[in-house]
Amino acid sequence: MNTKSNFLAGLKKGIPVAIAYLAVSFTFGLAARRGTFPLWFASLLSATNLTSAGQFTGIQLLGLGAGYLELSLAVFIINLRYALMSFSLSQQVTIRIRPMTRFAMTLFLTDEVFALANEKGAEITPAYYFGLAALPYVGWQLGTLVGYLSGGVFPASVIAAAGIAIYCMYIAIFLPPLKRSRGICIAVLVGAALSCALYYIPYLNKIPMGFRVIIAAIAATFVAAAIYPKKDDPSAAPNAECEGISPDKEVSK
Amino acid sequence: MNLGYLLISAFLMFIATLVPRFVPFVFIRKKISSPFWKSFLYYLPYAVLAALTFPYVFYSTGSVPAAAIATAVALTMSFFELNMASVAAVSFLVAFGLGFLF
Numbered sequence: 001m002n003t004k005s006n007f008l009a010g011l012k013k014g015i016p017v018a019i020a021y022l023a024v025s026f027t028f029g030l031a032a033r034r035g036t037f038p039l040w041f042a043s044l045l046s047a048t049n050l051t052s053a054g055q056f057t058g059i060q061l062l063g064l065g066a067g068y069l070e071l072s073l074a075v076f077i078i079n080l081r082y083a084l085m086s087f088s089l090s091q092q093v094t095i096r097i098r099p100m101t102r103f104a105m106t107l108f109l110t111d112e113v114f115a116l117a118n119e120k121g122a123e124i125t126p127a128y129y130f131g132l133a134a135l136p137y138v139g140w141q142l143g144t145l146v147g148y149l150s151g152g153v154f155p156a157s158v159i160a161a162a163g164i165a166i167y168c169m170y171i172a173i174f175l176p177p178l179k180r181s182r183g184i185c186i187a188v189l190v191g192a193a194l195s196c197a198l199y200y201i202p203y204l205n206k207i208p209m210g211f212r213v214i215i216a217a218i219a220a221t222f223v224a225a226a227i228y229p230k231k232d233d234p235s236a237a238p239n240a241e242c243e244g245i246s247p248d249k250e251v252s253k
Numbered sequence: 254m255n256l257g258y259l260l261i262s263a264f265l266m267f268i269a270t271l272v273p274r275f276v277p278f279v280f281i282r283k284k285i286s287s288p289f290w291k292s293f294l295y296y297l298p299y300a301v302l303a304a305l306t307f308p309y310v311f312y313s314t315g316s317v318p319a320a321a322i323a324t325a326v327a328l329t330m331s332f333f334e335l336n337m338a339s340v341a342a343v344s345f346l347v348a349f350g351l352g353f354l355f
Contacts, residue, residue, distance in 0.1 A: 023338065041259050048267040057305060058266045062254065068265055075269035078305070081298035082270075087277035099279060106275035160315040161349035167310035168327040168341040170302040175331035177299065183292060184299045191300035192307040199308050216304040217297065224296045229288040 003127040010131020017112045017132075018139035024052050025140045027165040029147020031056060034159055035063045039148050046144040050110060050137060053078050056166050061210050074210030077217065085114040092117070093124050101126050108133035183228035191220035319351035 025046060032042035037059060049055050054075045061071050086106055097105075105126060113133050117124050151159060178185045194216035198204050207215070314320040327344040 020338070023341075037254070037259070041263065044263050045266065048263065049270045051270055053302065053305065054266065054270050058262070060309075062259075062262055068261065071262055072265045072269045075266050076273065077297075078301050079270050079273045080294070081273075081301075083273040083277050084294050084298075086274050090278045102279050103275055106278045107271070109274045109278075157352055158349065161319075161345055161352055163313040163315075164310065164320055164323050164327075164344055164348045165341045167306050167313055167324070168331075168344045169337055170306045171310075171324070171327045172331045172335075172337040172340045174299045174302045174306075175328060176334045179332070183296050187296040187300040188303040191303035195304035196308045213301070213304045217300040220300040220304070221293055221297045224300065225289050225293040228292065230292040230295065 003125075006125050006127035007131040010128040011134060012131075013116055014113070014132045014135040017116065018135035020112070021136045021139035022143040022146075024166070024169065025143030026147035026150075027162050028052070028055055029144045029149070030151050030154075030159055030162050031166070032059055032144070033148050033151035034163070035059050037062070039145075042144055042148050043141065046140055050108065050140055051079060051082075052166065052169065057210070057213070061208075064209055066208060066210055070208045070210040074214055077214045081111070082109055085109060085111070089114065089117060089124070097126055105129055108137060110136065112136065181228075183224045183230065186227060187220050187224035189220075190223050191217050194219055314348045314352060316348075316352050316355045318355040319348050322351055323348035 028046065029042055032045075033039075042059075045055050045058065049058070057078055058071065058075055061074060066074075086109060089105075089109070093102075108130070110133075113129075113136060116132050117129055120128065154162075174184070174188050178188050195213060198207060198212040198216055205212075310324050311317050311320050314323070323344040326347050327340050330340045330343060
C-alpha cells in the first residue's frame, strides 16, 4: 500500500471514533461554559490536550482555583495510562520512523486511536496512523465548539443533568473489566473508597482535590498490584477506554 | 480567573498530557520486566477513573439524590456491559427527570 491509500484506510477506520468524540467533547464544551471559562480556553485545551479525563479534571480543578503543581501532577497521573499505550505502540511500529514523526504521532495518541492502531497489529505506518487520528481530532474540536456555543440554547436543567455524562463514561470504562480481573476490582473499589474517605473525613478533606485523587488512585493501585501482580504482559492490550474489548486475560474463577 | 492563570494552566496541562504520550514512544526501547510495575501501570487507569468518579459524581448535577440514582443506573447498565453512549444517555435522562422531583 502506498502512503495515500494507507492514509485513506486510516481515515475510514477513524469515522466511528470521530462521531463518539463529537458527543463527549460536546459535554466538555458545555462543562467549560458552565464553569464560566472563555470559549478560546475550551478550544485551546481541546486542541492541545485531546483527552477526556484530563481536560474535564483540569477545568474542575481550575474552577476550584487549584495551584499549578496540583494541576500538573493531577493531569499527569490521569494521563499516565498513555505512557503504557505509547510504550506498546513503540514496539509495534517496525519500520524506521524519524524522531520528529514519532513525536508528532504521539500528539494524537488517545485511548481509542491506540485501540484502532493496536487492532492493525504490526506494520503501523505513520500515514495510516495520522489517517486514524485526523477525523477524531476534528470531531473533538468541533464538539467542543458546538457544545460551548449551544450552552446558551439549552435550559439550565439540561446543562446541569449533562454534568453526569462524563462520569457515566468513566463508569462504563472501569466496570466491565472489574468483573474479569480481581486486580482491577481491588484497584477500583479501594480507589473509590479512599477517594470518598479523603473527601468526607474532616482535616483530610483540606487536601486539594487534585492531590486527593492522586493519593487515592496511587494507594489503591499499590494495594492491587501487591495482591495481584500479573504474570502475563499487560502492555499487549491495555485498551483502558476501548469499548467492547476486554484487555484482561485473567479469568475469574 | 485571570488571563495569566488560564494561559499558564493551559500550557502546564499540555505538557502534563504530552510527556506520558511521547517519552516511552520516542525514548524507551527496553521492556519493563517487573511484574509488580507492569501490573501497577495496568491497574492505575482504573483506579484513577474510580477515584475521579466517587464521590464527585454525586455532586455533578446539582441534585444529590437525582445524581445518586442516575449513578446506580449507570453502574447497573455498565455491569451488563451496555455501550458507553447508552449508559450516558439513559443516566442523563434519569438525572434530568429526577432533577425536577428532588
